[in-house]
Amino acid sequence: MTDGTANRVTFFSKKETVCPVDGSKFYREEILTGRGRLIAGDLNSELRRLYEPSVKYGKINPLIYAVTVCPGCYYAALAADFEKVPESSLPELENGADSRIEAVRKILGELDYHEPRDTAEGAASYLLALMSYDAFPKDFSPVVKQAVCSLRAAWLFNDMHSESPTENYDYIARLFYRKAAFFYDLALEYEQSGKQSITAVGHLGPDLDQNYGYDGVLYLFSYLTLHYGAREDEEHRQQALRQAKTTVAKLFGMGKASKQKPGPLLDKARDLYAIIAEKLEDDEEEEADA
Ligand SMILES: [Zn+2]
Incomplete structure (x- = not known):
């Protein structure tokens, strides 16, 4: 334990990664999770796994390592997709390099993806993936991945807000929650119309830590519609809430055996249903009073 690696949380892969967009060569930062580094805490109502800091390793946030980012052109994608991007997407990704670099600089200043990542690099990695997935063809189901990336970006900007409460990162987090609401809605629409599959995504x-699959998508659509959905007008808001209520009811309703559904999701779906139903009732009472 005197080799200086005992307290390490990450390491740089020995295998070189070559960026398919600009040919940059780099080494991915990988996370070590064994030896009590990760102490799982609660699952919150956004299906985020919280971790307790360990005495030896401090606070660890596995989310900040999941997206591969090219340090040269800032092309970014979930690790499994990074090198699989088809050739037809490359011109768009090449053209987008300046706007990706500029988008990150505007919010977070200068970052360096050759160095070990911090929360800022992690948050930015999801913004970059969100932009890069625009160029992916439909068989990669980019829209639902953009939904997941938006939500994780919101989480990490909230983490940054906790670390530096005066920098307005909570405002940026809210922008990403709204993006997440938009993309989860669109992903379900695309799934239903056969345009892009959700279930094809592993x-x-x-x-x-856990894959809540299609049920998780239904739940998050309802959750995000309730808290961050578009509100053009009152009628539209209520209609969206009713849709969120019907959607979340599918998770525990219709007399289906719930054996294969993860228990925590079922409980959270019931709670969410009750909150949405109450909100709709309040609205109706207000209308009756008016
Ligand atoms: Zn690159």
């Missing part, structure tokens, strides 16, 4: 998270 890991839908939304966090790294």
Whole structure:
């Protein structure tokens, strides 16, 4: 334990990664999770797994390592997609390099993806993936991945807000929650119209520890519609809430055996249903009073 690696949380892969967009060569930062580094805490109502800091390793946030980012052109994608991007997407990704670099600089200043990542690099990695997935064809199901990336970006900007409460990162987090609401809605629409599959994506998270799959997408659509949905007018808002209520009811309703559904999701879906139903009732009472 005197080799200086005992307290390390990450390491740089020995295998070189070559960016398919600009040819930059780099080494991915990988996370070590064994030896009590990760102490799982609660699952919050956004299906995010919280971790307790360990005495030896401090606070660890596995989410900040899940996106591969090219340090040269800032092309970014979930690790499994990074090198698989088809050739037809490359011109768009090449053209987008300046706007990716500028988007990150505007919010977070200068970052260096050759160095070990901090929360800022992690948050920015999801913004970059969100932009890069615009160029991916439909068989990669980019829209639902943009939904997951938006939600994780919101989480990490909230973490940054806790670390530096005067920098307005909570405002940026809210922008990403709204983006997440938009993309989860669009992903369900695309799934239903056969435009892009949700179920073809292996890991839908939304966090790294467990895959809540399609049910998780239904739940998050309802949750985000309730808290961050578009509000053009009162009628539109109520209609969206009713849709959120019907959607979340599918998770525990219709007399289906719930054996294969993860228990925590079922409980959270019931709680969410009750909150939305109450909100709709309040609205109706207000209308009756008016
Ligand atoms: Zn690159």
